[in-house]
Amino acid sequence: MGKPADLVQGTLDFLILKAIALEPRHGWAIAKRIQQMSGDVLQVPQGSLYPALYRLERQGWVTATVGEADNGRTVKFYALTRAGRTHLRHEVASWDRLSSAIDQVIRATS
């Protein structure tokens, strides 16, 4: 496994929202999920994960509830709010536009 790629600036929030789109997860599970979804290419900088979660909570995209983890310890689970889900949809759409645009630029020069 090579050095994991740094996250593109500003995409962490978006990836977190994506990671909990299916079900509420706690912080560690979110980090693992992103890593897993990216085929171990993306590694979440753990120091920024929790501040990001807090930011998202404060922005109203996610809501945190205290729940029980697999090993019985209580941790915070993060879930998408309805607004967060809509926000995610917009983010996905704009990401699609952006990435395809970047794609075009890259291909055009070759």
Added chain:
Amino acid sequence: MTLIRWWHILRARLRSVTHRGRDAAQWDADFEFHLDAHADELIRAGVSPDEAKRRARAAFGSQASVTESYRDLARVPVVETAWRDLRYAARGLRRSPGVAATAVFTLALCLGATLAVFAMVDAVLLRPLPFPAPDRLVTMFNTYPRAGVTRDESSITNYYERRGQIAAFRDLSIYQEWPATTGDASSTAREPVMHVSPDFFATLGVTLPAGRPFLEQETLPGADRVAILTDRAWRERFDADPNILGRPIRIDSVSRTIVGVLPPTFRFLSSQAELYVPLASELSRRAPAERHSGSAATMIARLAPGVSIEDAQAQVDARNAAVELVAPYPRAPQMNDAGFRTIVRPLRADHVSSVRPILLLLQTGVGLLLIIGVVNLTNLLLVRSSGRIKEFATRRALGASSRQLVGQVLAEMLLLAVCAGAVGTALGMAGVRLLAFVSADRLPLGASLSFDGRTAALGFAAALAIGAAMAATVAAFLLRSGPGHRLGDTSRSHTSGREAQRLSHVFVVLQVALSFVLLVSAGLLSVSLNRALAVAPGFRVDHVLTGRVSLAGTTHAGAAGELAFINRLTDDLSSRPGVDAVGVTTKLPLTGDIKSAVTVKDYVLPAGESLHGSYTYGIRGDYFKAMQIELREGRTLTPDDSRDRLRVCVVDEDFARRYWPGQHAIDQWLFNGSRVQTDDQAFRVVGVVAPVRQSGITADERQGAVYFPFPNAPDNTFFVVAHTNVAPESFVTTFQRTVRAIDPEVPVSDVQTMNARVADDLFLRRSPALLAVAFAGVALLLTAVGTYGVVSAAVARQRREIGVRMALGASPAQIGQQFLWLGLRLVGIGALAGAVGAQLSGVALRNLLFGVAAFDPETVAATTVVMALVATTACALPAVRAARIPPTEVLAEE
């Protein structure tokens, strides 16, 4: 943004403030879990447990920095900072409870007093009358200034000649309040009853929720047996009977039919009347000959839309001239000579005009007190915070921003202000209760005095504004101390300190000046009160009991019945133990208002003079003896004088001097009325008595009075005056019982000692004087504390310097003098400024003063002495402390 999202955001933010402890713990648990989970994963991959833990931690980054970044995020800027600042402020105040308590109490006291007085100003001067468009309501009255009659209200004729005839008025009506006996036949309860013209309620803009207003045909005697109840009377006397209309009510032994009920909010000026009846009048009373029979009723009107009061005045003047052309008044030229005019005035302003200057005076006084309090407090905090310059400099050096420092000062001041606001509002509320209790009956519109939410809100707003102002002053000064400034300074005497010092000196001067003004004003009012109390009213004040008896509607009505009743009553009362003399009069001194025309036989008006109103009395029994009104010449009236053929009267010296200057008044002739009548109607003057104060203790009007025998100037309502040799209060029951023994149906009311009546008369002089003295006392105390604080601070600041100077040979006396001089110089400058201010305030007070000039050197001198004594004490205490500073100790402190 959706509402739901707002809700999530709000919840998250609030949680971060309110659940900080719990939240932080959960975060730590989350971090712990995260680290353990990562370590477990590594262990499963074959890493040793210790190494796994180390790597997990490294990957996570420094926990502290994560926590810190979370904390930063968790901070909801305003709420969070404010919360922290407030807690910090509370801690700071708890550390110096003395300062905090002093500050809160000072501010609360000043604020409470201001609020209480404001509530009074609000009730009397500001709050609109409870009618639609109340500022369109006016009143008008007749005046004959050159006859000495400044206000004669309106005649019935005025009303009938004006209503519907003056375009400036949409509605015009008259009313008259008169006491009456109400209730069932045996009742002797007296209460005011309002007699109103049919358009009275329409003028006010009041519609009756039940029933109807009075009708035009109900204004003739006999056809007027209807009544309208206030909501209160309906609820309390008829248990809110839904079928009230058509039920009877007895007023002065006449049964009237209830035709309407007024809305609950109805309150007409200061009237306490609960029953309204039509103002009925014979057609003869509406004739031109009665045009100037004023005092009959009070006129009110509602201005037509767009009409100014000046327009209305012009139209009233024009109407007065017009009616004179159509139907001349018999003695119109005399009325014109007397300067007759009808004055239109705004209803409310007119109603409260007597107390307006007093209330404004009190509001100004208490406002000054508040300023003194705030200045004092700011000064105290300034002095205190100059001790904190080092703390602030340190914190700024460590990176605290100006905003943070200001925020903290603001929090501290606001906390103080809010506490003071709460205490002050409570004090204000108590003050209003007290004022309401004392003045509800004596203050126009006093019954509406209440402490409402508006006043409370105003109190809090004022408290916050004061807090902000104090914070601004203190913060501005602290910020100017500059960043990274004087960390090494060990003493407190540096440039910014000197600036603060100068500011606090200015504050002391300001306080002294304002206190000086308050003291002089309070002094002037007190001197006025004393001069008023020293006035000899011309009659005996102590040991005199008075009470009103009404024979209206009783079996004693009519000339013969009244006289028989009076004779019996005076005889019975005189025979009671403890009674020295008993008399009856149709009018008491001090009550003023009703002046009637008296015409002197063979008297030729000097050019430029006009008819003169005089006070006329109908008296019986030992009135002069009971009142101890001194006989100067001739004799007093006797019961024999009541016979028709012996028409005699007694005049007072003022009257005699006006009409027969340099001559004997005895055996002169006069007529009761405004014209010369036949000789058999004339009264012969048989005695001259000393003048009494007719319309108030302080009203030295020299208007003249004529005393007729009761049968010649009768009234079915009269006052009994009893001079007792026991305490007159103890005679009240005997008096009432004696009347009841003659006839239980005769009502007695308004039983008061003459002392109480005089006190009532001086109420508007005494209360402001007492309040002003109280304000001035508090102001003086605050100023003393303020001066003391500033000089003390100066001593503390220069402790080291004092030590050095004393070590170098300065004597304790020199040191002490230096500080005493510092304080006295400030007080001196303040007093000088105050003396100038006092001159101005004296002029403003002029109309409230009695027997003392606006600038009274004695009062100013006395104030200066008091101020000097207090100031010297306030400065001497810290000065003595400075002189006692042991130099060796101070130098050793270094």
